[in-house]
Structure formats: C-alpha cells, structure tokens
Amino acid sequence: MRFDYHTRYRQGFALLRHPSDWLAYGLLAVVLLALPFFASTYLIGELGYVLILCIAAMGLMALTGFTGQVSLGHASFVAIGAYAHAWLLAQGVPFVLALPLAGVISAEAGLVVGIPAIRVSGLYLAMVTLAFSIVVEQVIGMWRGVTGGFMGMLVETPRIFGVSVGAPKYFYYVCLFVAVLVLLALANLMRSGIGRAFTGVRDSEAAAYALGIEVKRVKVGAFGLSAGITGLAGALMAHHIGYLTPDAFTLLLSLDLVLMVVIGGMGSLRGAILGAVLISFLPKGVALLKSALPDAMARQSGLEIFVAGLVLALFVLFEPMGLNGRWLKLRALFESFPLYRRDTFRRQKTYMKSERSR
Amino acid sequence: MSMNRRQMLATSAAALALGGSLRPARAAGVSAGEIVVGTHLDLSGPAAAGMPALRNATELALAQANAEGGIHGRQVRLIVEDNGSQPQLAVRAVQKLIRSDEVFALLNPFGSGTNAATIGAAVESGTVVFGPWAASAIMHQVAGGSPLLFTTVQNYNTTTERALNWALPEWGSQRVGVIYMEGPFGDLIRAGVTPALAAAGLTVTEEAAYRPGDIDFSSQVARMRAANVDTIIAATITRETVGVMAEIKRLGWDGVKVLTAIPGRSTVVARLGGADTEGLYGVGGWRLHGEDTTDTGAQAFIAAYREAYGAVPDENAANAYSYTNWFLNSLRAAGEDLTTDSFVEGARATSHDDFTTYTEQSFVENHAMPEMVSVDRIENGVWVPQTEPF
Numbered sequence: 001m002r003f004d005y006h007t008r009y010r011q012g013f014a015l016l017r018h019p020s021d022w023l024a025y026g027l028l029a030v031v032l033l034a035l036p037f038f039a040s041t042y043l044i045g046e047l048g049y050v051l052i053l054c055i056a057a058m059g060l061m062a063l064t065g066f067t068g069q070v071s072l073g074h075a076s077f078v079a080i081g082a083y084a085h086a087w088l089l090a091q092g093v094p095f096v097l098a099l100p101l102a103g104v105i106s107a108e109a110g111l112v113v114g115i116p117a118i119r120v121s122g123l124y125l126a127m128v129t130l131a132f133s134i135v136v137e138q139v140i141g142m143w144r145g146v147t148g149g150f151m152g153m154l155v156e157t158p159r160i161f162g163v164s165v166g167a168p169k170y171f172y173y174v175c176l177f178v179a180v181l182v183l184l185a186l187a188n189l190m191r192s193g194i195g196r197a198f199t200g201v202r203d204s205e206a207a208a209y210a211l212g213i214e215v216k217r218v219k220v221g222a223f224g225l226s227a228g229i230t231g232l233a234g235a236l237m238a239h240h241i242g243y244l245t246p247d248a249f250t251l252l253l254s255l256d257l258v259l260m261v262v263i264g265g266m267g268s269l270r271g272a273i274l275g276a277v278l279i280s281f282l283p284k285g286v287a288l289l290k291s292a293l294p295d296a297m298a299r300q301s302g303l304e305i306f307v308a309g310l311v312l313a314l315f316v317l318f319e320p321m322g323l324n325g326r327w328l329k330l331r332a333l334f335e336s337f338p339l340y341r342r343d344t345f346r347r348q349k350t351y352m353k354s355e356r357s358r
Numbered sequence: 359m360s361m362n363r364r365q366m367l368a369t370s371a372a373a374l375a376l377g378g379s380l381r382p383a384r385a386a387g388v389s390a391g392e393i394v395v396g397t398h399l400d401l402s403g404p405a406a407a408g409m410p411a412l413r414n415a416t417e418l419a420l421a422q423a424n425a426e427g428g429i430h431g432r433q434v435r436l437i438v439e440d441n442g443s444q445p446q447l448a449v450r451a452v453q454k455l456i457r458s459d460e461v462f463a464l465l466n467p468f469g470s471g472t473n474a475a476t477i478g479a480a481v482e483s484g485t486v487v488f489g490p491w492a493a494s495a496i497m498h499q500v501a502g503g504s505p506l507l508f509t510t511v512q513n514y515n516t517t518t519e520r521a522l523n524w525a526l527p528e529w530g531s532q533r534v535g536v537i538y539m540e541g542p543f544g545d546l547i548r549a550g551v552t553p554a555l556a557a558a559g560l561t562v563t564e565e566a567a568y569r570p571g572d573i574d575f576s577s578q579v580a581r582m583r584a585a586n587v588d589t590i591i592a593a594t595i596t597r598e599t600v601g602v603m604a605e606i607k608r609l610g611w612d613g614v615k616v617l618t619a620i621p622g623r624s625t626v627v628a629r630l631g632g633a634d635t636e637g638l639y640g641v642g643g644w645r646l647h648g649e650d651t652t653d654t655g656a657q658a659f660i661a662a663y664r665e666a667y668g669a670v671p672d673e674n675a676a677n678a679y680s681y682t683n684w685f686l687n688s689l690r691a692a693g694e695d696l697t698t699d700s701f702v703e704g705a706r707a708t709s710h711d712d713f714t715t716y717t718e719q720s721f722v723e724n725h726a727m728p729e730m731v732s733v734d735r736i737e738n739g740v741w742v743p744q745t746e747p748f
Contacts (some may be wrong), residue, residue, distance in 0.1 A: 151542055152496075154478075240449060
C-alpha cells in the first residue's frame, strides 16, 4: 500500500507524483528516444504512424472524454489539417510554421462547428458533426485549385531549416516531439481552471452554469481545441500518406478515432494513447491470426471487420471504462495486493445517465 | 609474376570497380530459389467482396508457373496485404512489403487513392509496380514518369473518346446528355466526352451528377428526359448502370441510346439488370467469355480456376490472370540475372496476347498499348459486339 503525505498544496497537482512514476516514465522516454537506433526502418515507420494516431485520439479525447461532446466527424479536422499543411508547404511556407498554422486553421473550423454544439447535444450533435464531415469531403473534392480535387495533391518532403526530415527515423522524432508536446499541454490544461470547467460541463451542465462557468464558451472552446490538435495530427498524416486524396479522410477514419477513445477509456489521456496503439495494431494482429488459421478460413474476406467489432463489443460488455480502466484496476491490485477489494471500482455515481437532468 | 604494391592496388581497384558495376542495381526479393512479390488489396473495406476473385486468379497464374518449375528455376511467392481502400493503410501495407518483406515487385495492387499514395514511395525505393488497378495516367504522373511503373488498365478518357468518335456519327446523335459519378472516375470519362463531342461539332446538352453510393437515379434521368436528349453517356459502374437503365425502362422512354463506359460493360450488369438493361450499349476494353466460350485459352483458364477454387471466374479474375501472366513473361524475358533494370528491359521487350485482349499489346512509355475498344450491346442478356475492335 502507498499513502500520499502531502506537505504542500501544489503536490496534489503534480503530473508525476511518486518516484516510481518518474522512473517508469523516464524509462519509457529513454526507450522511445533510443528506439530508432535499434529497431528496423519498417517498425519506426509504423510507430511514427501510431504516434500520429495518438495525437488525433488525444484531440478527440479533449472533446468527447473531457467535455462530453460526441463527434462523428473528426476525420474532417484531420483532412483540414492535412490539406492546409500541404497547401502551405506548396506556397513555400516552412514546415515549422506550416505545422502550427495548419493546427490554427483546423481549430477555426472547429470553432465554426462548435457553434451549433451550443444548442444540440448527444445524438443530434453526432448528426451535425457527421454532416459537417460530408460537407468537408465534398468541398475538398470540388475545390480543385487548392486541394487538387479528387485527383489529389502531392505533399512535399518535410524540411526543418533546410534539412530533410522525410526519412522514417527523423520523421519519427518529429511525431514524437509533437505527441509529447500535445500530451503535456493537455495534461496541464486538465489540472487548470479550464480543465475543471471542461469536466464540470461534462458532468452536469446545469451545475456548471450555477457555479458561474460559461457553458457556451467552454463548449465552443473545447471544439476549437480538439479540432486544432486533430489538425496537427492531420498535418503529420499528410506526410505519412505523401499524396492526398479525399478518400483518406472518410467516415471510416472518424469511426476509428471514436473506437480509440471508447476502447481506450473515456476521460483519460492514457486511455487515448492506449486506444490508438490497440486500434492501429489490430490489423497486424488479425494478419497474425490469419496465418494461424486454416487456409479456407483465412481467405474469407471481412475477418478484419469481424475482429474489430468483436473487440469493441467485448470491451463495452466487460470493461466499459476501457483499457485505462483495466490498467487502473490492475495497478490497484498490485499496489494493495493482499488487501484488494473487488468493490473498489464499483461506480458510485454515473454521469450522463439521463438527458433530462443535464 | 611478381607484382609491386602499386600494381596490386591498381588491380584490386579495377576488380572492385568491376564488381561494383556487375552488382545488380537492386535485386531485393530475389534469391537463388525464390522471387518474392507483394500486393495490397481491399480485404476489409467497401470493395472487399470483389477481392477473392482477383487474389485467386493472380495466385492461380503464379501456381501454374511454379508448377512448371518456376521462372529460371525460381519459385514466385506472393504476399497479400490489406489496404481497406484507405490510403493510410495502403501506405503501411506497402512499407511492410518493401521494408520488412523486401519484395521485388508490387503486382496488381488495388485502388486509385491507395495506389496514388504508395506508388511514388515504391518506385523511389526501387520496387517495380506492375499493373495497378487504378487510373493509369494519374499513376504515371504520381510516379514522376519512373521506368519502374508498368500500367495495364485502359485510360477511361481516351477509350471513351475513341468509342464516341465511332458512335456519335453512326447513331446520328444531336443531343447528348451525360450522367456521371462525382469524383475521379466521372472526371476522367468527361475528359473523354468533351473532345469527342467537339470533333462531332456538338456540345453537352445536359449533365447530371450522382454521388458514389446513390441508388436512386430518377432525378438524373428526369433531367435527361426534360432536355430531350437522344444519347446518354453513362459514367457509371455496375449498380449505377442498372439503376439508370431501370429508371429509363420505368419511364417507358424508348428511342434513347445509352452508352456506358468500360467499367459498366460488365457481365454483372447484364445479369443484374435482366430485362431492364436490354439494348444498353457499352464500351468494351477486353474480350468477355462466358462458360460456353469457344476460345481454348479461356476454356483452359475457366477449368483450372474451377478446379482450384470451385467457382466460375468473373471478368476481373480473367484480367488479373492475364496481366499476371504478362508479368511472369516479363520476368522470363529478364533472364536469369534478375534485377529491376533487366526486368524493365524484359517487360519492354515482351508483348502480350491472350483470350482477354483484343490485339497484341506491348508497353509504350510503360503503358499497355494499343488501347483498342469495341462497342457492345446487351442482347438477350449477353454483351454482343456491334463492331470489330478498333
């Protein structure tokens, strides 16, 4: 068992509270930094893509997990970020400027979508975001001068101060840097007043309003923040794909992002990352599974969809708190080993149980 | 003979230089007994239902070559990856094939967006890309004119133009309408329609677009009817072609000729449409064979496919089989010392003619030429050629 004896008020807010946390995350950082020197180019390329998905999943988590707003159209923010970035690069804007600018452009689009979010919530908000993503897909297809239309556009090799970072090894570091930056920014945000306002709006709009939180502003702001982060992921995604066409940003990508957030565990950044890792390696797992299956079964098409659906169904049934929830339980089990109580994680209070009491 | 140090240095430098020049430009995936080839298909996305036929036919052609002792003693092994019709997944699949499996070539990879995202990186890494199922002209543009990309899919714009150059004067068309799918496919077909109409001194009378996935075509056909067109060019694929024809038959609109582009001229359209698609014209890019075919090559293919997979192959399977054989013949022509350079030479020296092609084809600027077409018409549920291939 471990007990916290705080001697100062700020200790309660520390991101890493225990020496063991410092050790674990330090080790993780060392491994991630050293990996390109050991792993194959292929694995590094894969990890770069996983990091991009982690950023996008954290973006959606800021909206769905922290503020309780659903979005089925986050692929459109990935698309806006990707196209804005590629277009800026083509105009001669340097990479280090184009990347944040792409995030800003995507955030502005997010603010526009956030406005209807003031009035609608739940299923209706899901419909609004879905409609938005369809509109964006159409606009990308039609706006040939900027996006190259359905024929697509080439993305230039990323260069930082004249040095190409297009090789998988260097691009991995770029992705890692952005991912860590986003993670730290969001983790810090969530322990600030704004973060508490987000959580307040999620748990009860009426209570938050009564406490003086400007619910409307928080909701729109969360949309902008989420879209901006997802746009950053989109800008990096543009380099991963190399040649942008509208079919890279369909509903399938939006659903993948929602899956990451739900399976990872609502309301936690660790969940977003775990979910992104799981969902992006699921196809590899299925491919491994296929090689173990008899040929007649392995040749059936649709096994990937079946396994993805099965994983989601099992999580919803047996672990509604997602991978993060499972991790917290495992950790609690180890920490309090002989004294672990099964009821520790029984939910005392549920939010969003009824739309009426919001 | 004694050598001084300087002579020795010079000799070894010459030997090194010789060795360097003899070393193949790249022979990844090629070993003494094996050639590794990769492909990526849509195994989990919207086009997944059509993939087993492509995969089976490709594997059939490779298995037949392997059973005969392989290519210059090397067995050809195919690695299939999933692209889910998503460019991101295709990029990962191709990265795995190139970096992890180290394939020699990508053979018949599927999809326009997926290939556009991956072909550039593939040819840059020195991997041959043969016969992608995608718009050929765009693929060459993306590959930057690389000699490693060989395309076999007909360009829809030029083939449509060719067919219309024959059909418009033949039918005496005066008022021409176009129903097209929004997206690259519709854009390509319209790029062929415009010059053909200009050559005939006409302009498009009416245009109507639909979105991928639409199943109701009443508004598009109504617009054509209102404009009183005498010829409709339908840039439609399987289900949409049937949908347009069903709507025309429902209105009882006789006297209008409907011409669908290459993807619409499919046996599936005739089978799905039944009475609705009777009289539909289509631009043919290859020869179709039913089970009752008299062509011996086609008979042999159908029999072998049925024996291996217990089903009758469709036309896409026939095309995959045909182009895989072309690939294998190119490998044979490359000779025993297989490198990308020798493959490129071999492929350019090889011509291709079998039960699917209209005439002998060879690579002109790495694209299968000539692109001959025929205009076919559905009569009693079967596509009947109205012209000799031209």
